[in-house]
Amino acid sequence: MKLLRRTLISILLIAVALLGLDSRLEAQQIRVITTTPELADMGKQIGKELVQVESLTRGVEFMHAVPVKPSFVPKLNRADILIEMGLDLEISWLPALMEVANNSKILPGQAGNIDCSVGIQVLEVPRSVDRSEGDVHPKGNPHYNLDPLSGRIMARNIANGLSRNYPQHKPVFEKNLNAYLNELDKAIARWQAMAMPLKGVKIVTYHVEWSYFANRFGLQQVGMIEVKPGIEPTPNHLISLTQKMQQEKAQVIIYGPQSDRYPRQLASQTGATVVRLQSIAGGSSETDSYIKFIDYNLRSLLAAVKKG
C-alpha cells in the first residue's frame, strides 16, 4: 500500500515537474500561428529559434473552403502572434474561429495580428461589389502570394510585425530577414531567367487565383473555367470558352485544388495542356517552403508549355 502511494506520488511529482518544464520551455519561445504554410515558413526563417510556428492549413486546401475545425481554437487561443494573408482570403473560416478563441491580442487591428497584405499592389479591386459578379472579394484579388516579389513584402511585414511585438529582438529579426531576402532575391533572379519561355503564353485558369503569377511572368490569361469567381461553369460557358481557346490558341489550362473534370474536357477539345499548380505552399515535400513552392509552380508550368 505504502509502495503504491509512494509510486503514485512520484508519478504525480514527475508529471508536475515535466509539465512545468514543458511550459517553461514553451514560454521561452514566441507562439506564432499562421493561416498558410508559406507564412509559417517565412515566420520560421525570420524568427528562427525565438519562435515556435504552426500553420493552420496543410497546403492542400482550397483557401475559400477550409473546414472550420474546433481543433484550431486552442491553437488560436494560445497564440502570441497570428500571421494571416489578409484581403479576406481567410474570410470563410478564420472569423468564425476567432469568435470563440478568446484571444483579443490577435484580433484584426491588434498588435498581435500580422496582416501580410499591407503594401501589396492589389490586383482586380472591384469597381462595384455585387454578387452578380460571383463570390467577389471587395478588397481585390487575395492570391498575391503567387507573385514572388510579393514574397519580399510578406517577409518584411512579418519582420515588422514581430519587431512591433518584441522590440528587444528587432536586430535578430532584421538580420534574419535580410538573410532571407538575399536568398529570395537570388531565387527571383533565377526565376526571371527561367520564366523567359513563358512570356506571352496564353493560359486559361479555373479560378482567378493566377493573376499575380501571370502578371509577374508575362503569361496572358484568355479565359476562366468558372463563370464568375466561385460559380461552376454552365454548358454554354464551356462551349464559348472552347471557341475562345481555339481562336486565341490557348496553350495551357491551369487549375488548383479544384476537380480536373472541366480542365480535361476542355483540353481534349482544344489540344491545350492541363497542369495542376499549388495556390498555397505546403502539401508535399516539393512545396514545403515558399521558395520551393514558387519553384515547383514554375517548373511544372514550364514542363506543361514544353509539352504543349
Added chain:
Amino acid sequence: MALSVLRMPAVAASVFVIVSLLVPAFCLAQSSELDALRSMVKNMEQQLQKALRRIDQLEKEKTSDTARLGQVEKSVKAVQSAPSALNPAIGMAIDATAEHRAKAGGDFNFRAAEVGISASIDPYARAYAFITGSKEGVEVEEAAMVTTSLPLNLQARAGRFFADFGRLAKFHPHEYAFVNTPLSLERIVGGESKADGVELNYLFPTPFFLRATVGGYNKLGAENVRLDDTKSRSWSRFTYLGRLQTYFDLTDNQSIEVGSSLAYTPSIRIPQDPHGGSRTLTGVDLTYRYQPLGSTLYQGFTVGAELFGNSERVERESGFRRMFAPGGYAYAEAKLTREWAAGFLYDNAPSLASPGKKTIGYSPFLTWNLSEFNRLRFQYSYLDDKVREERSERGHQFFLQWTTVLGSHTHGFRNR
C-alpha cells in the same frame, strides 16, 4: 675633354644599361597596378550594377506602393466621408417552400426573411441580431451582446439568443441540411433554443477543444409556448443550463464532435402541472464529419445525431406522475459534387404528455447549391404518427425549398 669624350659612351652605355634594366621593372610594376585598377573598376562596376538593380527594384516597389497608397488614400477618404462608415454588417436570408402534405393540403410557405446585423461595439464587446419576418409576423429571434476580451478564457453573452443547448437547436432553420426542424427537437426542446438570459462560456486550456457553458434564462425554446416569460417571478422558475462540448480530429480528414447538455427548471408551472414540479431536459449530441482537405469543395460526409430526454410531472387520474420522454433524430448527408448533396433524416418524436406515443419520420432530401448563396432543396417525408395532435404531422409530404442569402450573412462558429 678627351676624357669626357672617352667617358661619353661609357656614361651612355651605363645609362642605357640602367634604363634597360629599370624599364621592364617599371613596366612590370605599371602593368600589375593597371591590373589591380582594372579589377577594382570591374568590381566597382559589378557593385554599381548590383546597386542599380536593387534601386530599380526598390523604385518599382516604391512606385507600386505609392500607386496603391494613392488608391487606398482615395478609398479611405471616400469611406471616411460616407455617412454609412460605421454601419454594421447587414445581410438577409430569404427562405420559402412550396409544400404538399397528404393530410393537410398544399401551401406556399413563406418561412422567413431573416435580417442579420453584427458589429463590434468597442474593444470589449460585439453584438449581433437576427430579426425575422415570417407569415406569423415579425420577431426578434436574437439580439445579444458578447464580450471579446474577458480574462481567464471566459466569454459572456446576454440578451436574447439561442442558448447553448445541443447542436441543431442553435441553427436558424434555413441553415439545416434538410427542410424542416426535426419533430423531436420541436416537441422536446421547443425548436430553436431561443432564450432571454445570460450565459458564460469557458474554454479549457487543453491542447484539444473543450468548452463549458453555464446559463440562466427566463425559459428555453422558441416554440415553447407553455411558459410566459414576460412576467417577473421567483428565481426557482427560471431555467439553468450546463453544457460540455469537445472535438477531436480522428485523422486530417475525419473528426468527431460530442456534446452533452442539461437544462434544469426547479419549478415549472405549466397547464399539465400548475403546482410547479421540476423539469429536466437533457441532450447528447454527436457529429461525425468526413472532410477530405484536398477536395472539400466536392466531397464530404456528415452524420449528425442528437438524443433528448424530457422529465416533468404530468397530471393523471391517479394524481401527478413524473414522465420521461426520450426522443431524437439522426441524419446523414453526402456531398456528391460541388453543387449537389443528398441525405436522409430519421426522426423519433414522442408526445411529452404521453411518451409512449411517437411520431416517426423518414425524410430523404436532395440539395442543389447553385452558388454559395443560392440553394434549392427537394425533400420527401413520411411521418408515421401515433400522437395524433396535428394533421400536418402525419403521412406523405413533399417540399421544394428555395433559400437565398443577400449581403453579409453568417451565423459563425455554431453553424459550422
